[in-house]
Amino acid sequence: MEVVFSAHIKKAQNQNGYEIILEDKQSSKVELCKDVEEFSKKIEEMGAIYQGSIDEVRWSKDEDLHPLILDNIRLEMMHIEQEIKQDS
Numbered sequence: 001m002e003v004v005f006s007a008h009i010k011k012a013q014n015q016n017g018y019e020i021i022l023e024d025k026q027s028s029k030v031e032l033c034k035d036v037e038e039f040s041k042k043i044e045e046m047g048a049i050y051q052g053s054i055d056e057v058r059w060s061k062d063e064d065l066h067p068l069i070l071d072n073i074r075l076e077m078m079h080i081e082q083e084i085k086q087d088s
Helices: 037-048 067-087
Strands: 004-011 018-026 030-033 057-063
Touching: 004 037, 004 067, 018 037, 030 037, 037 067
Parallel strands: 004 057
Antiparallel strands: 004 018, 018 030
16 A cells, blocks of 8 residues: 655745645545644654555645745755754
8 A cells, every 4th residue: 555645835824934734645634734843743643653654745835835935845854854864
């Protein structure tokens, strides 16, 4: 069984910043993440039922999301990835 999650980036409801809607396609469980750190924790929690083996995360975004927000998300994700590599 292939484990696939989706992650959709959209403007935050208060119009400041962004939110990531994380969905487990197998269980249809959905979590709203306020930042990349929360996304990292939620995907780890949700992936635990699959022994942490997630095959793919399919990313999407709102069309009107500012490119600077995407750049910031990429930088935050790179930082978290570096921390994970240093800890292992």
